[in-house]
Amino acid sequence: MAISVDASAQRLECLSTPSGVSVSIIICTYNRAAGLRKTLDALAKVRIRSEWKAELILVDNASTDNTAMVARSATLPKIEVRYLYEPKQGLSYARNAALAQARGDVILFTDDDVLPAEDWVEHLVSALVTDTCDAVTGQFTPARHLLRPWLTPIHRWWLADSDAAKPRDGVRELLGGNMGFRRSVLGRVGAFGFADDTLFGWQLARAGYRIQYVPAARVIHQFDVSRLQRTHWLSAARERGRTGAYLRYHWEHADIPFPRLMWLWYFMKLRVRRVLQRPQPLESEGCPLWEMSYVRNMEMCSQFCLERQRPRNYSRHGLTKRSLSCARNTTTDRVQLPLTMHNTQAQYDHLFETEHLREQLMDKAVRGGLSIMTAQGASLLLRTGSMLILARLLMPEHFGLIGMVTAITTIAERFKDLGLSTVTVQQNKITHEQVSALFWINLGFGTLLMAIISTLAWVIAGFFGDDRLVGITLAISSSFFLGGLTVQHEALLRRQMRFGKLAWIQVVAEGLSLALGIGLAWQGFEYWSLVWKEVARSTFVAAGTWLTCRWWPGLPARATGLGRMLRFGRDISGFNLVTFLSQNLDGILLGKFWGAGPLGFYRQARQMISMLQGQLHFPVDVVAYPTLSALQNDPAKYSTYLRNIVSVLAFAVMPLVTYLAIFSDTLVRVLLGEKWMASALIFRILALAALLWPPASTRHLVLITCGKTVRNFWYSVMSALLLTLAFSIGTFWGPIGVATAYTITAYVWILPSLWYCLRDTPVSIRGILRAVCVPALCSFVMGLLLLLASPELSKLGSLEIPLSLGLAVLSYFGVWLLFPGGMRTLTEYFTYPLLSLRGRVGSDRVGARVHSDTSL
Template sequence: MSTQKNQTSEAKYYDYFNTNHLKSNLKQRSVRGGVVTITAQASKFILKFGSTAVLARLLVPEDYGLIGMATVVVGFVEYFKDLGLSAATIQRAEINHKQVSTLFWINLGVSCLVALIVALLAPAIANFYHEPRLKKITLGLAINFIFGGLTVQHQALLRRQMQFTSLAKIEVVSMTLGVFTAIIAAYSGLRYWALVLMLIAIAISNAIGVWLACGWRPGLPSRNSGVLKMLAFGGNLTGFNLVNYFSRNLDNVLIGRRWGSQELGLYAQAYKLVLLPIQQINNPISSVALPTLASLQSQPEKYCRFYYQAMLSISTLGMPIIGFLFASANDVILLLLGEQWLETVPIFKLLMPAAFNATIGVGMGWAYQSLGNVGRQFRWGIVSSMLNAVLFFIGVRWGAIGVAAVFGLSRPFFLLAGFTYCFAQTPLKLTKLISTLSMPTLASIGAAIILSYIKLVLPIEINTLMIVLIDLGFYTLLYLLIWILLPNGRKTLWEMVQLSKVLRQR
């Protein structure tokens, strides 16, 4: 009877597990997915920038600092709700209803446990920072874990089936509801609680949206479902995420502990603004690239060709944004955040090398995970995290600006070492990657240097918005001009223009 029931469930949800129908038009699906997800991220980018500009004028650096203190710990334990099992579901060639159901209950059980642990840690977090307000903030953020655990496998199945339109709609609607919640709360004088309520609203609306979009419903967990290999995959990936998160957030802990919420608020806001545009590009392209690469892992030639094309696309979009933000940092900060945040400008500029490298650093994760080499990724994470920790302990002596300096200026060396180790024993070649990325890199840096020099020798005293728009237009022209003047630049740029026309038609 049980076997018959499992077979019935397997047949009912077969479309969510089988991916053979995707392979016949994989390229078209990838292209359409890229267009949809990038469009969604553009909408989210506008929402985030708009909300940042509004909330920065309603809140003070201390409010952001308080949330930054709490989210360091909360964000760390959040990785346990996923356990890398969403990536395992996407990466695996074949899965079934029993496996996904078992993974669902593992995710949900761990998420509830994590929520309880975070709630119990709330007094300790408040005592560590000598900030009693953090106790209630942490308790409020603990709620998110339960809703997160409910969505892990549903989101993974939607990505596995390349249903990017549904995922994009959910993300945009959730972000919109969260932003409006935060603005209303901030106008009502709730201060830092506005940021807490925004995160809770996003988590709840996202969970509801995912369950409505994905028709799969979990069955009972099974001991003999064959998920051990998937758990091993997820364990290595979770291990990497944890050590990587530790190294990326130790800076916040050290600044908050030694210099307080005001200094941390400046650093956290600068860091957020630096990475915000990159996340809007990396996240959608990654959501398309990872399942596509996973489906091509048995075809090395096609795998490499898609990988380099994806890396060229992500760098062409991301690098010029970072170059422009560096050249116009003072005016951008003034426009978005106001005069009270101008102290973030030097921190903002020192973090730019990290953001520049982040535009392509995501490619390491694609290679590791799509080829199943998450054990190597975990080992690299341990080494790089230890080195980051040493740098942060050195830099914190000079406050937020010292931490920004050591982190930003060290990133190019980490990037080169990381890709060298990542590509070992794979069909990917570092020389080919460098050649692929040379044009957007040189054009972005060159345009930023020229624009910075022009702004220095020819300052303009007009409306800040007009200055930013003029800078953006001039930077774009410089970027395109330098690209065209580079060897084979005109040909490569024309090919990308033709590809963009195809994307719009599809």
């Protein structure tokens, strides 16, 4: 913020006589009405010479208490009181707003929690009107009744105690609660900014201005006692460390390459060290000193920025990379950092151990599922809203171009982890060294895939016959590298059943990327808006995952048991690869033989189905995999829990898909617009296949959690061969033929695949079918009623959707209640999640009740 001052004031000047001095006293306040009132009472007793013209500017920095009333009603003898409101919170904003309104030749600053002495103004102004200095700072003394015997000089220095800081003439730092300067210095020094009064004092010194310490100008600091708590010291340590790195590197050493990035890098490195290494507090005279160790490390970090030749010479500062514990020197007040080794595995036990999760496994799973469903609901709203907007801003051809590339590069989502994320979740025991090794394998493979896909960009463009695909492929290939960065962090969060955090990371990333995509589409970037939306989503997911999972991988090294884990991951990645090739073959064939337009219609219809399944597939995968993995040694509980999952999925999925299939024309018209009506029939056909998803989802789930990865691979091979044959035949009839072939194959393959996958496991086909029979029958009856009523409902215009939804709900639940135990089952479905959130039920008791009801 620039401060405009009079041109005549932009030079060094000496006020030879105090007779014509005008003084501006500035107090910035925020939610300290009581403290401000005491400060104003003390200022009323301050002596102001009759020949001086004094004003007091009270800056209200968007306070929410009665600060404004106290400030507006303030009256002081010989001082004009002015009230200023600054809506943008921040001390520097408030101070700059006051400087812009100040009229005095001399500007003094104090705080709303200090009591100035009667001669405070006189001493500061007298020093400034002579030719000995251009800025002054006075004595700042904490109230003695607030001090504690365990406060060290470092603590008192943080409280701005002048006795501990030992200020002297020529210092560069000013004390914001007791300082002043001539207005003329604003001609060569900018306004307040980052680091506030500290940086302002450094800028004055660098500009050649003289700063003088005036001990006679005293103020008493009546600080809040909450500043003596541990949380405040830790907060002060972080802020001072960041400020120190900024002042010592970014501001003063701007000639070093990348100054604006390096100070932030070193600050973040110390934040990571703070998280990864947690030394025990060392009590000395009743004072915990570990927070001082942290700020000391922050100061060391800013000094490392100056080591251009030896940036990692820790020993020069008496510090090692593994040192963070703190001890007190018995002869001096200096904080020392002895060399202390910490057990890395012990630091991450809370991420690797799962024994503590078994006690309330069902409750944790349900709570996690509810959190995920809430987040997925928000994600569904975001995607639906973006679909409404993007479908009207872009053409089907634009979506088709993205579909051509993503039909190949979507492998990043399936193949980026090499199956190693499932390894981390499924293993009973795992170590830091093993997870670190898996992390570097994922990152290296993701980087390799990015390079390969980037190299093949021109091949992909030649295959589809469109040069625009080169740039699209190069941009989207970055998702491979970003995906490799997050695999193990996401796996650790799933292992600890922190499902809600994972879900909300996806929601936030989805929201931010959708906003970017819509903004770019609005500005006319066409298909590039979809490209950058995908790249931004991967970036936001990576950033959110690393910030949430406080785990830092070790250096690349061999770990025991790694070969077995890689073989496990090999089978899973083989399944993912085969499944990916088969499921994305439809887009490749349609793009090759029918072009971008028909592919765009097919892709939008399939995306709506995938979005619906993804909202339910994601919580099931995230919750069910770690839960079933924990129950793999208890067949009875395993079988019960899996049947409960299938029953709940069928209860939710089957009626919803039935309704959407019947009213697909209305759905596409509302969501996408009239130009997309060709997608309606495709959506209806694909929705018929989605009815089988609840029982079909058990195949891969059971094989992985039971450790039968070889059988899972061969199941995927057989499924891929059938889908390849179906897609190849359906391509002759375009998008409609492909969708029909997929649906027919799904119904033909469901029973043979269940028999092959579930044999020799705790789950039987009969149990799965019994779990879905009631939802299937209720959905069938509901569908018949909706088909009969749809001709009449279509005549009602805007009332069609609400009335049809009401009819669907009444018919579905009405038929459900006709079955024996139907009311009891519905009660369990709706009440157990609420009771679980309140912690009022036990997993075994409710699990048994749900199982008995779903056996209908």
